[in-house]
Amino acid sequence: MFEHASLSDFGLAWLEASGPYADIVLSTRVRLARNLQRHAFSARIREPEREQIFSEVRRASDLTELKGGISLDLAGLSQLSRRILLERHLISRELAGEDGESAPTRGAGLLVGPRDTLGAMINEEDHLRLQALLSGLRLRDAFQRVDRLDEELGTQLPFAYHHEYGYLTSCPTNVGTGLRASILIHLPGLVLTKEIGKVLHGISQVGLTFRGLYGEGSEVVGNFFQISNQTTLGKSEEDLIDHLEKIVAQVIRHELDARKVLLRDAPAVIEDKIWRAYGLLRYARSLSFDEVMNLLSGVRLGVSLNLLSGLRVYTLNKIMIYAQNAHLEQAAVRRLTDAECDVHRAAYVRRTLATEGEVAGEGPVS
Amino acid sequence: MLCDHCGQNEAIIHLTQIVDNQMSTFHLCESCAAEKGLQPGADTGNFPLSDFLAQVGKGVPEGISAGGPCAFCGLTLEEFRKSGRLGCSHCYVTFETNLKTLLRRLHGGTQHVGKVYLPPDPTRAEAQERLAGLRRKLDRAVENEDFERAAQIRDLIRTLEGAL
Secondary structure, three states: OOOOHHHOOOOOHHHOOOOOOOOOEEEEEEEEEEOEOOOOOHHHOOHHHHHHHHHHHHHHHOOOOOOOOEEEEHHHOOHHHHHHHHHOOOOOHHHHOOOOOOOOOOOOEEEEOOOOOEEEEEOOOOOEEEEEEEEOOOHHHHHHHHHHHHHHHHOOOOEOEEOOOEEOOOOHHHOEOOEEEEEEEEOHHHHHOOOHHHHHHHHHHOOEEEEEOOEOOOOOOOOEEEEEEOOOOOOOHHHHHHHHHHHHHHHHHHHHHHHHHHHHHOHHHHHHHHHHHHHHHHHOOOOOHHHHHHHHHHHHHHHHOOOOEOOOHHHHHHHHHHOOHHHHHHHHOOOOOHHHHHHHHHHHHHHHHHHOOOOEOOOOOO | OEOOOOOOOEEEEEEEEEEOOEEEEEEEEHHHHHHOOOOOOOOOOOOOHHHHHHHHOOOOOOOOOOOOOOOOOOOOHHHHHHHOOOOOOOHHHHOHHHHHHHHHHHHOOOOOOOOOOOOOOOOHHHHHHHHHHHHHHHHHHHHOOOHHHHHHHHHHHHHHHHHO
16 A cells, blocks of 8 residues: 555645744654553564564554554565655664665564654664654644654553653663654754854754664755763653754854855855856756755745745755655656666756746846 | 661661652661671671561562572573563562663663553552652643643543542
8 A cells, every 4th residue: 555655745735834934944753652561672672572663653543643544564564665764764774674775574563643744763772762743843842743653652662761760762762751852953054154164063052862864874965963961861851852942043043143154254155156056956957966965055045035936945854855765766666777867856846947937136236 | 876676776778769749768787787697798688678668668579589590580680781671570679779870870860750660450559659640640641731631641640540
């Protein structure tokens, strides 16, 4: 069922560019790590128990907001489908089985609720990784949704909990609240003004951490940064969320200031950069994914500064997902070589931008 | 200092634990400690410490030894050091001494102050602990003028109080 009809835009509500600051903050994710009592953690659990956990969680989820959603047994999916879920940020590399290339372990599962924004990874590093994924900057909203799901599941499934250490997790870096709140933020102004180093250093001084587009160990592409809380123990969930929100608000202010400086000091250079990026995306015949991400960064900045009009942030978000290799292969209905991917990617981007119609520019110079 | 248990001999073992943010320390003499299964440096197979802890507040799972390998999942300290992943929830007790140092370094402390979990069939003590946690959350929501959230928490408190 999943492999055909429901795949089209499954799990992509977070692309809609609807929340506050959606032009700068692509998405907000809050996840809670939970483990079940009486079972060893993922690293030492036996396979039959993993499957038992999957079915227990699936049954329990019918009495939660996840009811009526989709439940996927990853081991039963094609490699392409697993790569697509990975590209949509719905599952981790670990759950997909190393980039979706090798097979995932038995019992690895994904639940996504009918509203698309709430879900759970099963048998990842922890038995349960509950997550809410929303468009824009909506930390409290995301926390409350995942918190409610945690309540609903926790009254049915006995979670591993210790009166001193809180919720017990496979890795001690997640113990306590088990909460990781992260936002995916676009900071071209700070990169162009070379202020980004200072800001990232500041972030790491206040108990937060930053990563690239795909989380831990991934590279920064297209000026997108993931900022999240580093510690999980010793502060309440609300404190962790509020702290991150406060710091992100400051980062946004710095970014907006940097953009003002760019427009004041080098308006012609910025306008040229933005239009060149748009021109390449609109007409190029072969594009690597990193190139698309870097060009999209310029175009996104242009839309955000009102230098380009007639383009929706939603379209730019959509390109970020659908211009990835697995999505292109899905559309082509065959495996593509790297070179073919670049050609298909450029064609997809051209088509998508063309459907947006004429893009007008009212720049500071023109 | 005299033993808290017998009140006669000199205390040589000092056990500190934190429950509900309250730190309490127990001082035991050698024979009372031995009776409770607490021998300095010894790896005790059976674990009457759980009985002791249960008396003074909270229990630990049975069958846990002090230094590992973990009696439940077999993880050794060496394996944990290599992978950075614990094998099961009992490991938190098995490797407590090492973990506390690590947790302090990672998080700046060891006491969870977030959501208090209420298991499917809670004991009275667990329900009380949860109520205290919910009241903390309620105060916080009111402080932030997040009245929608406060109303939700108040409902949870009422339901739980009704069940007690």
